Amino acid sequence: MRLTAIDNTTPMQRLEIEDADWEKLSAPEARRLVTLLLAARHFEERILLLDKLNLVHGPAHSSLGQEGGAAGCIAALPVDTMINGTHRAHHQCLAKAINALYDEKFDPVATRRLSENMREETRRMMHEILGLRDGWTGGRGGSMHLRRAKLGIMGTNAIVAGGLPIACGHAFAEKARQGTKMMVSFFGDGAVHQGATHEAMNLAALYRLPLLFFLENNRYAVSMSIEQSTFQTQLLTRPQAHGIPSVSVDGMNPYAVWLAARWAQEQILQHGGPAFIQADVYRFYHQSSSVPGSAFGYRTRDEENQWRQRDPWPQLKRELLARKILNQADLDAIDEATVEAVEAAYQSCVDGSGSAARIRTELWPDVATVDDDLTSDMSEFEGVTFSEIEDFAPQQLESLSFIEAMPRVVRARMQEDDSIYIFGEDVANMGGGTVGATRGLLEQYAHRVINTPITENGFCGLATGAALSGLRPIVELMYSDFFLVAGDQLLNQAGKIRHLFGGTASVPLVLRTRVPGHEGYGSQHSMDPAGVFALFPGWRIVAPSNAFDYVGLMNSALLCNDPVLVIEPQELHRIKGLVPKDCSHYIPIGKARCVAEGSDITLLATLTMVQVCKDVADRLGVSADVIDLRTLSQRDIDYDTIGASVKKTGRVAIVEQTTRGASIGAIIADEIQRRFFDYLDQPVKRVTGRWAPPVVSRALEAAALAGQADVEAAVEAMMADSGLAVSNT
Known part of the structure; x- marks a missing residue:
């Protein structure tokens, strides 16, 4: 027996900064980097103060110590870059908001003040974290669910790794539209072990998506160290296994991360496909607390002190001054500008001081709005004429089976709407998928009928992100039970997003699920999903019993700005019925x-x-x-x-x-x-x-x-x- 090594040509590298690299950093770029870092740091310090005063309802996951990584990454990339992230995202979101508004004419040193737009977004982000009506999404998202799409903040996520498949969808939509924006998805070391992470990396590599996976490795998932979580502690083996080039970098050095982000941008632009950065950082405090982790016994004070000596701000400040890229007056001016903006945001939402501090009562949302924005107001149906079979003359109708009607109606809508894409296992194979639901579509729309691997959570999340970015995905689940594999992305994400983000986002996604009935598929392939989906008020559910209704309800589903579940009973596939020849009639959602x-x-x-x-x-x-x-x-x-x-x-x-x-x-x-x-x-x-x-x-x-x-x-x-x-x- 002979064993030979199998080569893996996917690069997995360590990025180390050299003296000559500092010459690449101009003074304007340095001012931008410092502005983003200090804004994030001062903002987090205020959030911790609010938390100590018991004014933050729910968790407030501090990122103090980690902000150098986010600031370095975001400052290096174009202002139109999109991001999403996980629950620890204050630093990422504020840095992104300020960077999106940081144009070439802005100079924080000259003005000693952030722009009015920057100050306003800082205020509104703080209001959002406190659950106030003037927050980015009306206070519904709070600390963990932050969205400001016009600034490229596509939504953070309380589910560990939950945002990664969605990031694939944003990147897919951008590529489909032949756009030039990058997508960056931030996540932590705890997410590396989630199946959603691997499904997302596989899809990003498979579809060559312009997506940067940014791992903030702070070494602890709550209290679980990497060594307690995985046998293979070299985390870059994960992207390497998926064919994604990667670098690890000292995340406590903001400029090293800046260089890593530029490397990733070049990878994506020149070679296509995703890139991966592991930034080794350290959160100075416990998971969601203003006390250090050593207070809970899972870290030592010596370890924490060693990392604090590598605090990203003092490190960056020393280098910038020593290399005369910026001077002390420059740094003082930027510090003053960011402190003022954060202090103004704080004062806008709090009355009193110290233990007497209280949230201003007039800032709370109106409780009467609690059920608002669960679903669309259906204004997208204005001007639509709804029809029943009696409204058509015999010569307008033809006999079609259920399964013949399925691709016919989708083809008719794809001819009119180039935002419709179909995702699912085998949908582009076998001349129309496993049951023929895409028959005849490949000849004309091959680039919009997308085979997916058997990764339901991944491709349902991708479809959710694509819908958030303006596409109208149709997802085919081969059998309805498979939605359980994708439960987070369908029920916890797609179904809740509109309400969670205060009506600022919609998910026009159509999910087709097959119910076999008396077809012998057994208990893991035969579930009627209506009862489960009905528990989530963000979903619409339609259940056609004949070909005419299928076409009319599918047309409405493809027009609706909410996620719509279309249940397809396999026992009816061969049953014929009369259907209008143009397949253009609509049946209202909500009409028996x-x-x-x-x-x-x-x-x-x-x-x-x-x-x-x-x-x-x-x-x-x-x-x-x-x-x-x-x-x-x-x-x-x-x-x-x-x-x-x-x-x-x-x-x-x-x-x-x-x-x-x-x-x-x-x-x-x-x-x-x-x-x-x-x-x-x-x-x-x-x-x-x-x-x-x-x-x-x-x-x-x-x-x-x-x-x-x-x-x-x-x-x-x-x-x-x-x-x-x-x-x-």
């Missing part, structure tokens, strides 16, 4: 349809059970209102149509094929009884499958899911309780 009329009972049905309910009513000779709900997001359910029927029949059953635990019917039943209790002659009945998820066995699968016999039994029981007979024909 009465597909059969009667007076004895109301059957509220979804997906495959719509036709089952019609068939059962006919077979039993029951006069039934059969209502296809079509929209299942809680705030969109059509209770006007439901109420009109309940008032007429006095009895209602909610019919779903899915299992009892996954059912959305409990929510609907509760709402019906609250709204229409006086009109009910008996309790609302729910028809679902059993508790167990369906397994592969044909017999057990049939037992797990609701079917015709279950509907018949429920209808017969309800009619009998009311003394009404059924014919059983």
Whole structure:
């Protein structure tokens, strides 16, 4: 046996600053670097003071000690660079805000004052951290969720590594538009071990995205050291494994980081694809506290003192003075300007001093706005004409199966809107993906139909970021259960972003999920996702039961500025129905349809059970209102149509094929009884499958899911309780 080494040509390097490098730093560049560093430092000192006074509600993750890395990186890059980050981001965001407003004419030494725009953004960022109405996003984001898109701050994230796939999306959108902006995603050493980090690096390398991964290695994830977290403590092995060139650099030396950022920019511009910087930094205080980590026993005072001797500001100050790049008067002027801006921000939100300091009461948001901006106001639908099948003449219609309608409608919209991109596993292979949902699209739109690796969390996050940056992604999940793998990006990110950021962001994302039904795919491929997604009010949910409705609801989903879940029942794929030839009609989100009329009972049905309910009513000779709900997001359910029927029949059953635990019917039943209790002659009945998820066995699968016999039994029981007979024909 012989073992030979396998070469890895991806560079993994250490960047060390040399004396000659200082000649590359001009006085204007040095003033910019110092301004960003001092602004971040003084701002953090004020936030710690506010925290000590118990005026910061929630955590305030201080970055004191780390600000040299962020300032060095941001000062070196173009002012239109985009960034996102994680929960410890005050220093990054304030440095980015000031850099975005730092034009060539601005000179903090001459003015001894930051520009009015810089001072205003400093004030509004502090208000945001304190949860005040004049903050960047109305105080909803607080310390951990900071967004100011017009300054290139695309949103920070409280979920460790949660922002990295989203950063891929911003970079993807920029590349798709043939733009020139870079994206920088800041994260810490704790995030290195998250799967989302590796999925993001893989996608960035695969799609050659203009993305800089910036690792602030402060050596501790709360109290967990790197040595406690991983066997392989050389963190640059991670980007190397994904083919991403990387450098490590002394993050306590702001100018060394400045050089590293310029290296990364050159890598991205000249070679395409991402780059990676590991900046070794140190947070002087505990995770979210004004006391050092040694107070909790996971660090020693000696270690902390050694790192404090490498404090980035004194180091930079010594070098700039010794090399006569700037003089003491220059540094004093910049210090004065940044102190004044931060002090003005502090005074704008606090009354009193010391222990008597209080947040000014008039600055709190109006509590009546608590539910504002959960979803779009739907103004994007102004001027749209909504249609039902009866609105079309026979010659305008053609017979299409569900699966034939799927690519037809998407192609029609892609012809009109070049922001629509499709992402998913195998979507660009096999002549139309695994079921044919993209059939015929590749010939015309190959560059907009994107195969993804099996990384649901990664590509759903990428789609979320792309949507935030103006694209309209369609994400295909091969089976609906796979959304659980992408739960953070879909439910915690895409579904919450609009509200979290005070309506300043929208996520026009369409998520297509397949539900197999009686197809033998087992319990990990058969979940109806509506009940879970309904828990997150930022999502719209549509459930078409026929090809006409699929086209109309998909058109609305692609126009909507919210994330929309489109549930696709595989059992209906081959069922044909009439569809307008141009596939351009719209069905409103939030509008049910009465597909059969009667007076004895109301059957509220979804997906495959719509036709089952019609068939059962006919077979039993029951006069039934059969209502296809079509929209299942809680705030969109059509209770006007439901109420009109309940008032007429006095009895209602909610019919779903899915299992009892996954059912959305409990929510609907509760709402019906609250709204229409006086009109009910008996309790609302729910028809679902059993508790167990369906397994592969044909017999057990049939037992797990609701079917015709279950509907018949429920209808017969309800009619009998009311003394009404059924014919059983």
